[in-house]
Amino acid sequence: MTRQDAGPRTGPGLPTGHARATGARRRAAYPYAFYLPAGIVYVVIFLVPTVMAFYFSLTRWTLFDSEFVGLQNFRDFFAEQNLSIGFANTFVYAVLTSGLKVVLGLLLGVLLTSKLRLRGFLRSVVFFPVLVSTVAVGITFSVLLRPDTGLVNKTLALVGIDGPDWLGDATTALLSVALVDVWKGVGLATVIYIAGILSIPQEYHQAVAVDGGSAWHRFRHVTLPLSWPATYSVIILSFIGGLRSFDLIWTMTRGGPGFTSDTIASIIYKQYQAGFYGLSTAGNVILFVVVTAIAVPLTWFLGKRQVAA
Amino acid sequence: MRTLRRFGAEGAALVVATVVFLIPFALMLLTAVKDEEQAIDLDFAWPTSWPVVENLMAVIEARDYVLLRAYVNSTVLTVASVALIVVFAAMAAFVLQRRPGKVAKVADLLVLSGLIIPPAVVPTIWLLQTLGLFKTMPGLILAEVAFNLSFAMLLFKAFIAAIPRELDEAAQIDGCGGVKLFFRVVFPLLRPVTITVILTSSVAVFNDFVNPLYLLPGDDNATVQVTLYNFQSQYSTQWNLLFMDIVLITIPPLLLFVFFNRKIVAGMTAGAIKG
Numbered sequence: 001m002t003r004q005d006a007g008p009r010t011g012p013g014l015p016t017g018h019a020r021a022t023g024a025r026r027r028a029a030y031p032y033a034f035y036l037p038a039g040i041v042y043v044v045i046f047l048v049p050t051v052m053a054f055y056f057s058l059t060r061w062t063l064f065d066s067e068f069v070g071l072q073n074f075r076d077f078f079a080e081q082n083l084s085i086g087f088a089n090t091f092v093y094a095v096l097t098s099g100l101k102v103v104l105g106l107l108l109g110v111l112l113t114s115k116l117r118l119r120g121f122l123r124s125v126v127f128f129p130v131l132v133s134t135v136a137v138g139i140t141f142s143v144l145l146r147p148d149t150g151l152v153n154k155t156l157a158l159v160g161i162d163g164p165d166w167l168g169d170a171t172t173a174l175l176s177v178a179l180v181d182v183w184k185g186v187g188l189a190t191v192i193y194i195a196g197i198l199s200i201p202q203e204y205h206q207a208v209a210v211d212g213g214s215a216w217h218r219f220r221h222v223t224l225p226l227s228w229p230a231t232y233s234v235i236i237l238s239f240i241g242g243l244r245s246f247d248l249i250w251t252m253t254r255g256g257p258g259f260t261s262d263t264i265a266s267i268i269y270k271q272y273q274a275g276f277y278g279l280s281t282a283g284n285v286i287l288f289v290v291v292t293a294i295a296v297p298l299t300w301f302l303g304k305r306q307v308a309a
Numbered sequence: 310m311r312t313l314r315r316f317g318a319e320g321a322a323l324v325v326a327t328v329v330f331l332i333p334f335a336l337m338l339l340t341a342v343k344d345e346e347q348a349i350d351l352d353f354a355w356p357t358s359w360p361v362v363e364n365l366m367a368v369i370e371a372r373d374y375v376l377l378r379a380y381v382n383s384t385v386l387t388v389a390s391v392a393l394i395v396v397f398a399a400m401a402a403f404v405l406q407r408r409p410g411k412v413a414k415v416a417d418l419l420v421l422s423g424l425i426i427p428p429a430v431v432p433t434i435w436l437l438q439t440l441g442l443f444k445t446m447p448g449l450i451l452a453e454v455a456f457n458l459s460f461a462m463l464l465f466k467a468f469i470a471a472i473p474r475e476l477d478e479a480a481q482i483d484g485c486g487g488v489k490l491f492f493r494v495v496f497p498l499l500r501p502v503t504i505t506v507i508l509t510s511s512v513a514v515f516n517d518f519v520n521p522l523y524l525l526p527g528d529d530n531a532t533v534q535v536t537l538y539n540f541q542s543q544y545s546t547q548w549n550l551l552f553m554d555i556v557l558i559t560i561p562p563l564l565l566f567v568f569f570n571r572k573i574v575a576g577m578t579a580g581a582i583k584g
Contacts (some may be wrong), residue, residue: 029477029486046428108326125326131512133533139541149352183330188581277431280431281429284431288426
């Protein structure tokens with residue numbers, strides 16, 4: 001990326017005088033040196049640590065010196081129950097949040113492209129949480145979800161349901177954080193769907209109207225298949241985001257109660273705080289492998305369906 | 310009948326969306342303006358007294374004006390990071406879009422990696438430590454630049470693709486070489502997308518919690534997000550002050566949203582779809 005002496009472009013056949021001239025002119029107009037500022041920062045601050053993580057994850061490490069211990073850190077990660085739980089939680093969280101964002105985003109997208117008055121107002125209301133600080137959202141929802149005084153349980157009590165201690169109960173903690181994540185992120189999914197739905201040519205809707213199709217028919221046979229590219233973006237974006245998610249979990253439960261709502265990202269932080277840098281970095285490598293192992297085939301698979309559709 | 314049903318459905322959708330999406334904000338605002346005694350209830354009762362100014366001053370003066378310092382830190386962080394992101398990403402995206410080939414393929418792959426791969430935290434700390442930049446503002450700024458470059462490059466690249474090459478050639482005939490061509494001719498034309506990049510990356514950097522938490526610990530350097538996080542344990546009884554802080558932190562993105570709603574939405578959707 002930062003290579004400057006990339007040499008002349010080698011095309012098929014002998015370079016003619018003209019081609020050489022444009023080649024030289026292109027080099028002058030678009031110098032590879034322009035990659036340098038971005039490239040240096042990216043390589044030094046992002047790429048080098050990413051690569052070094054693979055080595056440090058195999059060591060017992062104090063930042064100043066490291067002792068090679070082989071795969072011990074990874075063994076610890078999967079053997080200790082309070083670490084391996086984060087692995088499962090990360091998947092649950094990512095599947096849950098991205099699934100709900102697809103379904104709710106699509107529904108809101110359809111609703112907010114229909115002939116609704118106050119459409120603009122609603123779009124703003126749904127989208128604004130995307131821009132609000134995650135820490136602020138986390139604190140506010142912790143209050144709303146309090147077992148006795150929180151609005152959620154007070155509302156449930158009105159209809160006779162005795163709500164649980166959402167964040168304090170091991171069975172609901174992760175689920176609650178995931179739902180708040182959906183509340184905050186569904187606005188982005190919605191505007192992506194709105195863009196996708198608005199780009200569907202009007203002729204399709206007219207065709208359904210001419211055939212006398214119902215609204216459901218239009219949704220099932222026009223909107224749903226033709227907003228596939230939007231679905232693809234929403235899935236990739238929210239799945240990767242879900243796997244990496246840290247802020248909200250850390251503000252709302254700190255992985256608790258116990259370790260029951262820990263994800264890989266929160267374990268990385270906990271192990272870092274505890275001074276187990278090698279173990280923390282092993283968590284990072286696992287996260288890297290999980291994200292790539294999922295993102296690459298997903299991009300490939302969904303990309304292929306997109307071409308087919 | 311049908312219109313009646315449509316009004317009903319419309320009304321229901323409106324009410325549900327408003328309740329679900331606005332109630333948390335109502336709680337923030339109401340609690341922020343209550344007195345300490347009433348704020349403890351954390352309910353939606355109308356404030357009995359309105360100590361707005363007192364709460365505001367108490368939050369600002371808390372712990373020796375830590376919030377003001379946090380605002381200064383966050384502003385420095387956001388402005389510096391975003392300025393570097395804009396210039397670096399625009400330059401790289403320009404060459405990337407205009408000069409296809411092997412180098413461009415590698416660059417494309419790196420951009421994609423930057424969007425997907427989670428940063429390796431402790432190795433980043435180790436590296437910044439080695440460079441003498443750990444726990445410093447410049448170190449955090451560089452990290453924010455590195456982590457946010459990819460998204461900005463996507464937006465720039467897509468926009469540059471729509472600028473005709475003939476323009477570059479005309480400028481070249483007039484004797485503009487690489488640097489002059491880019492900064493005098495092309496960069497000014499990127500204004501619309503530059504504004505979009507400024508908005509989306511400002512929100513991302515200002516709201517970032519993870520990187521300041523790891524890379525810039527300590528009260529002196531804290532950004533507003535970290536300060537808010539620390540306030541959470543400190544103000545466990547003074548909910549009015551905690552929520553006043555939340556309100557203060559929500560104001561900058563709210564202002565951006567009010568003025569640039571369309572640009573932000575357009576930028577985020579375009580980046581998502583192209584990514």
